[in-house]
Amino acid sequence: MAEITIDGEPSSFSCAAGDTLLQGGLRAGLGMPYECSVGACGSCKFELLSGAVETLWNEAPGLSPRDIKKGRRLACQSKALGDCLIKTHLADSSKPFFIPTKHTVRLQQVANVTHDMRQFSFAGAGAAEFLPGQYALLSLPGVPGVRAYSLSNIANPDGTWEFIVRRVPGGRGTTCLFEQIVPGDEIVLDGPYGLAHARPEIPRDVVCLAGGSGLAPMLSIARGLSAATAWTGNVHFFYGARTAADCCSEPLLQALPAFGSRLFSHTIVSDPDGKLPWDGPVGYVHDLALRTLDKEPASYEYYMAGPPAMIQAVIDTLCVEHAVPPQQIHFDRFF
Ligand SMILES: Cc1cc2nc3c(=O)[nH]c(=O)nc-3n(C[C@H](O)[C@H](O)[C@H](O)COP(=O)(O)OP(=O)(O)OC[C@H]3O[C@@H](n4cnc5c(N)ncnc54)[C@H](O)[C@@H]3O)c2cc1C
Ligand code: FES
Structure with a gap:
């Protein structure tokens, strides 16, 4: 066990030998900043003020050459070699609901x-x-x-x-x-x-945008919201597949009791290759969402998962072109 003290914060935590600093902090219930946990996003950057850590993945893309020059490290890729003093910014919004x-x-x-x-x-x-x-x-x-x-x-x-x-x-x-x-x-x-989880306490109708394997968390959110008794909104589920052979969300959603009454499914294909017939919409998932939704874009809560380029395109479109407040958009980038 190593004792990790956070500079300027009242909190310190004990980190088990097999855990990264991120895992140790979250297991202690602290709001450690993070997103991906796998070295790619850079959200968990911290400064090591004293002590020593082992870096698990030296080439992790979450640190830029400038970060490395400034001595920044990734909490999800650092294991303590003894007691440490670190500088990071805890956030209540990152506090785990269930301890990992x-x-x-x-x-x-x-x-x-x-x-x-x-x-x-x-x-x-x-x-x-x-x-x-x-x-x-x-x-x-x-x-x-x-x-x-x-x-x-x-x-x-x-x-x-x-x-x-x-x-x-x-x-x-x-x-x-x-x-x-x-x-x-x-x-x-x-x-x-993960922080991009369903928030049934927010009464707004929900838009789920899934690209490729981003299906999994959106399906979980659709399942969770349709099962939530206190949440009575609608879920508009948009799945972006590359070709007709990649379309798969509809049969999974049809199995849910809310399908057709509070849960609505839409699929779009970006690159129809002609191998399987496709007479549905062609393009990107957020374009389909904006064409289909009948209320102001800012009146929905958005959840999305998929490749980083898809997430960035959706954020740009929603926030810049349609004035959707960023706090209404929850996402996981699949690095
Ligand atoms: C939050 C999140 C949720 C995801 N959910 C899904 C999902 O539901 N379904 C799905 O299909 N995919 C998902 N992914 C993507 C998934 O994690 C993998 O990146 C993908 O399956 C490719 O993994 P691979 O090992 O086959 O490829 P590889 O190219 O071998 O590895 C890719 C990933 O592994 C990590 N990595 C690579 N080398 C190392 C190393 N030496 N040490 C530590 N880490 C390393 C990197 O983060 C890299 O992005 C998710 C990713 C994230 C961040
Ligand atoms: S949480 Fe550490 S790099 Fe993403």
Whole structure:
């Protein structure tokens, strides 16, 4: 255990030997700043004022050459080698609702969602506790670091954790999931993490924008909001697929009781290749949303997940062109 003191804050925390500073801080219930947990976004930057840390991934893209020159580090890629004094800015909005915990889980079932996306169901002991839209970090055999995957189901007492993963050609984590592990195998799952979770306390109608494997957290949010008794709004679900063969959201949403009454599904294809017939809309997911929604864009709450370029395009369109307040937009970038 190392004792981590945060300069200028009343809080300090004990960090277990296997944990990064980010994991240690969140496990202590602190509002550590973060987004991806995997070294890519740069949100967890801190300064080491005294003590020593081990850097897990030296090439992590979350630090620019300027950050490195200024001595900044990533809390999600730093393990303490002893007691440390660090400088970071805690935020109440980052405080975990459920404290992230490590679980040993067993792969139960694998099902094809499309030609390159599969659903993986894991079972663990005890309840699976998370908010719709959150993710977990999976430690996969032979894969350096951890991989972030969003939960596609909702919290349940049975201990079921479900993910929808798109295979990345040459990717180490997805190759392990698609080719190596089989039902019955155990892995370590650490979670929940993530701040782009459903907020049923906000009464506004919801727009979910999902690109590719961004389907998983949006499905979880649609499931969570349609099951929430105190939330009575509508969910407008927009799925952006590359080709007709990648379309997969509709049958999953149709299975939800709110489908057609409070949950409305729309799909758009960006690059119809003619291999399968497609007579639906062509273009990007946010264009379809803006063409379809019948109220002012600023009257909705937005959740979205997908590649960083998609997220940036949506933020630019919503905030700059349609004056949607940034606090109404919640997103996870899938690095
Ligand atoms: C918050 C979040 C949620 C996500 N949810 C989903 C989801 O629901 N479904 C889905 O299909 N994808 C999701 N992703 C993407 C997923 O985490 C992987 O990036 C993707 O599956 C490719 O992984 P790979 O190991 O196959 O590819 P690789 O190219 O081997 O690795 C890609 C990622 O792993 C990390 N990484 C690479 N090398 C190292 C290293 N040496 N040490 C530490 N980390 C390293 C990097 O962050 C990199 O982005 C999510 C990503 C984030 C950030
Ligand atoms: S949270 Fe550490 S780089 Fe994203």
